[in-house]
Amino acid sequence: MQTNMRQAKERKKNIRKSYLFILLLVCAVAAAYVVVNIIDNQTSYHPPNISGPEAIPQNAQSNSSGNGKGYANENEWYLILVNKWNPIEANSNIEVIELSNGERVDERIYPYLQEMFDAARKDGIYPIVASGYRTEEEQTRIYNEKLSAYMADGLSYEEAKNETEFWVAVPGSSEHQFGLAVDINADGVHSTDYEVYDWLANNAHLYGFITRYPFGKTHLTGVENEPWHYRYVGINAATEIYNQGICLEEYLGKVN
Template identity: 55%
Template sequence: MTDKAKGRIGKVKYKSYNKKKWFPRQFVKLIAGLVLLMVLGYTVVQMTPLRSLNLGIEEADTSLGWNLILVNKDYKIPSGYDPELTELSNGQKVDSRIYPQLQKMFDDARAAGLELFVREGYRTTQEQQKIMDEKIEEYRAEGYSNSEAKELAEKYVAIPGTSEHQLGLSVDINADTSKCSSDAVYAWLAENAYKYGFIKRYPSEKVEITGINNEPWHYRYVGTEAAAQMQESGLCLEEYIEQLKP
């Protein structure tokens, strides 16, 4: 390197620390950086539905008692919720407090000639997330766009943190279809589950309120008193809890 070149580098270096020269160069970099951040931020927000960020979803109210906790698209599982679980013979788990009534209901259904089992009981948030991801993937495979697939999936699968299965108070009951029909099991449950404290949580006529499509297999424990009142009045859990408020 010649002395002349050294001198030039030295001069440039010196100039870059010169206050007068700092302003335009750093300012342009700063603006470019901000624009880039805004573009990235906008892209992330566009790709993420607000509801999956759990913004504006309140924690569920537990003041009406453990059996009347309302968890849905507006109310999420309280943080640290950790029920004591009882494992069923097929490995599914439920809140220990509902186990005796669940067993009684199954004994009576079997005595009536039905063959049924709990396909899904308690789920962790991670398990709920996995189910959601798989459902979205299913719709994407059918050719729906990312946002369409998410929207469709959320009609059938509760957003993680908002599934009743995470409470341990809900069970999906299926028929052993080699021995009896699903319809026979669903009909028996619709008629009798309330006697054991369980309600059909997502009836077809309440989709507007629950936000979940008809699920004749999904039963939620609310206790025999509430279940009898709901069976009698035809109110869903959202409506029932609303009219309990002073």
């Protein structure tokens, strides 16, 4: 009996020891966890939690700037349509660059224009930019001069106006005011105008330029054929327009 009681006491002691041990172990683990956490917070940078996909609005993910949507994106700066039915926006922000002869173009088309002229010269053709960027005032002056000349020839105001608008864009609707168009002629020494027009008709698309007012498209462009007037639209659009024999209005599906 005495032995049994001693054994029972012994067992109780052991159990108490075990509880104590477990308690110490739990305390030690908790202490270690706290210490590690403090060190971790002091030494490592935790970025704010905004990088998960849930932080990006749905429409922001699908609205990436036209990538993978093909090239007929009319919102691209080089595909914006300017004609008498789609006049230019008044405060378009145009950065122009001056050419050696004083003419100016939108600086974004300059490298392609230079490349095209270099290629022409390699083929023995010598083009010049006869007219590039024009301000509203310059376009107005050109328009009025043409109008006056027709009236001096005996046309009525209405007749002169109609005739003028076949050749000169109404101020506000000229691609020249946009800086993306150039009138290209020959230097008059090494090439004739028609040699230049011929070369351009066959090669300009390779550099992103199109003949903007082709034959047979006056009803769509609103302008008579002008073999000297070239417009930058980018190489993809220019190649497509060239291959299909269409005008910019048709390419963009904006036919009046």
